[in-house]
Amino acid sequence: MNVEIVASLIGAAGIGGIIGAYLKHVLDRRRELDLRIQTINEEKYRSILVYMRCLLKPEALPHFQIQDKQIYEFKREQDVRKYALQKLEEYYYNGFLYASDDVLIKLNQFMDIPADGSFLRVAMAMRKDLWKKGRTKINAKQFSLR
Secondary structure: OOHHHHHHHHHHHHHHHHHHHHHHHHHHHHHHHHHHHHHHHHHHHHHHHHHHHHHHOHHHHHHOOOOOHHHHHOOOHHHHHHHHHHHHHHHHHHHHHOOOHHHHHHHHHHHHOOOHHHHHHHHHHHHHHHHOOOOOOOOHHHHOOO
8 A cells, every 4th residue: 555545544534533523522512502401491391380380279389399489478379379470471571582482372371361271281382392392192181180
């Protein structure tokens, strides 16, 4: 073999290794960022579900452990509902940054008319958004406890 050919092969392998390492680094960072965003969304969506539930059934509040200690200070159910709606509005506006259009639409509908059916539609939209699946095999009736 010619020395020039060997030198070319070694050089090409070195450049290929550098490019491969760079691409791996970029893909690893993207994956890490995607995981962080998903974790943040899971936490926000979990909080939204709790506040939605408190709006529907304020008596269920003691069953939830949330970091927002202020909600536990309210004694009257109407005060819990009012506070939960305020928190949902806050999450709704913050959701412009992270939530899918479908989640925002369904959440807005829930805030207009809080009901079990609209709660389930929001939950299903969140589930689709988190797991990036356009479909789910479970319908709202199957999600319902009743």
